[in-house]
Amino acid sequence: MGLYRSDSSPQLWVRKQSRILDVALTRLRLGHTRLTAYLHRLGLSPDPYYPWCRTVEETIEHFLLDCPCFHSHRVVLRDRLVALGVSTFDLPTLLAAVGVHFLHQAAVLRLTCVFLKKCGQLPRL
Template sequence: MALTDHNITPLTLPLYTSKRLIAHTCQSIWNEFLTPVLQTTSVGQYRSDSSPQPWVRKISCKLDVVLTHLHLGQTRLTTHLQRMSLAPDPYCPWCISIPETMNHFMLECPRFHLHRVVLQEELRALGVTTFDLPTLLGATGIDSSWQSAVLCLICAFLNKTNQLQRL
């Protein structure tokens, strides 16, 4: 059956437009599939779709890897290591009786209190008033123009606490 049988005129699209349409369609289908999966994992706290994430900065491979591990929850924190049978217990090495989760490490551990106070002050100077994991790791709820600055502050926090190598 030819196109003229249905009175349809074929459109001639430039190659780059065709590629963009195909990419957009594939991205939409992937996001439809990905959304329910993200909602059932901890990654869903920091991601809602498959778009490029602001933490991939391409400045330092080491920092990009650590930030990606933090987003995925695949770190060398004792809670994760114990889950994989690589550590005898899930407790923080400094707090002894509290599990070393990402929340504890980033927001609660007294060992990093002074560095955390500095981080909070620097974030407030940028107008960021929320201090929680989704804000710190995913830079959610932050204007896109400030996301890279927030991520730089997180990287500085990890460097100052000497935990970058550990994660």
């Protein structure tokens, strides 16, 4: 473990309350999901396109930041982030709370988890 991390303290993203959410966040961070763009790269999906947006590849970026299917959930997430004083809305912020004040990092990850649950896509991640 010393090769990868210099300390063994628990990380913010390890919640220990919901294994499903912990696994989903870890897969999203690593890029190893069941989204079709990744499955297509592995030869496990005939095409990389999103099932609902047939002209757009189903990438992590599209799922979290752009897909119109989850627009209403994304608006709620963005509003709650702004209420915390977080103005950036990108993958590093949503998945690891990068650039967020340490007092708000856990809240950002919790809000991301709420978004993931509300979207109903956890089995696909």
